[in-house]
Amino acid sequence: GAVVSQHPSRVICKSGTSVKIECRSLDFQATTMFWYRQFPKQSLMLMATSNEGSKATYEQGVEKDKFLINHASLTLSTLTVTSAHPEDSSFYICSAWTPGTAVNTEAFFGQGTRLTVV
Amino acid sequence: KQEVTQIPAALSVPEGENLVLNCSFTDSAIYNLQWFRQDPGKGLTSLLLIQSSQREQTSGRLNASLDKSSGRSTLYIAASQPGDSATYLCAVDTGGGNKLTFGTGTQLKVEL
Numbered sequence: 759g760a761v762v763s764q765h766p767s768r769v770i771c772k773s774g775t776s777v778k779i780e781c782r783s784l785d786f787q788a789t790t791m792f793w794y795r796q797f798p799k800q801s802l803m804l805m806a807t808s809n810e811g812s813k814a815t816y817e818q819g820v821e822k823d824k825f826l827i828n829h830a831s832l833t834l835s836t837l838t839v840t841s842a843h844p845e846d847s848s849f850y851i852c853s854a855w856t857p858g859t860a861v862n863t864e865a866f867f868g869q870g871t872r873l874t875v876v
Numbered sequence: 877k878q879e880v881t882q883i884p885a886a887l888s889v890p891e892g893e894n895l896v897l898n899c900s901f902t903d904s905a906i907y908n909l910q911w912f913r914q915d916p917g918k919g920l921t922s923l924l925l926i927q928s929s930q931r932e933q934t935s936g937r938l939n940a941s942l943d944k945s946s947g948r949s950t951l952y953i954a955a956s957q958p959g960d961s962a963t964y965l966c967a968v969d970t971g972g973g974n975k976l977t978f979g980t981g982t983q984l985k986v987e988l
Binding site: 764790792794800801802803804807849851853855864865866867868869870872 | 910912917918919920922925965967969973974975976977978979980981
């Protein structure tokens with residue numbers, strides 16, 4: 759399957775600082791990348807959809823000014839958590855997708871980023 | 877709004893047992909359903925993808941079935957092993973663009 763690389767895998771930051779998380783598709787071009795968040799013992803919740811060359815689409819309740827998403831190329835999307843607070847501590851994970859045949863709709867995920875805000 | 881539920885939330889079985897994980901979804905208009913495995917603190921590993929037109933998919937000891945009209949899927953794991961211990965997530969694609977709605981997960985522990 760396709761490879762999606764996410765970096766960093768873990769990050770600890772001070773409250774009030776910003777953190778950037780990268781999501782790269784290594785062996786295919788991803789027109790769309792999705793960003794999910796997972797709180798402890800909960801399932802993954804979609805935060806936003808990132809389309810190359812256009813503004814991201816955010817899910818209801820997700821602050822676009824706090825979670826800045828940039829998808830400047832077909833292989834890279836970044837999520838920046840601005841002015842991070844302890845309640846932003848979570849597991850963030852991206853997936854990458856490109857339109858294909860009907861059987862080629864498998865979602866490929868990065869390894870995830872554990873963010874801890876202290 | 878699509879809602880996905882998984883039962884049971886947690887399961888502990890002895891090694892060698894066959895087991896079934898359940899997933900239900902409220903909106904049957906899906907493009908596909910995918911089962912994932914998540915190890916603690918790790919990302920997701922895709923296990924099986926079932927297109928809306930398919931009834932089941934098999935990979936090794938895993939078999940997933942889909943009954944779209946009733947909004948249900950099951951993941952069957954044969955001859956479970958300790959290495960199968962993980963959280964299993966099902967997810968449905970309702971919009972066709974790989975935007976997934978995830979279930980609540982089943983945490984599986986296979987004991988020696």
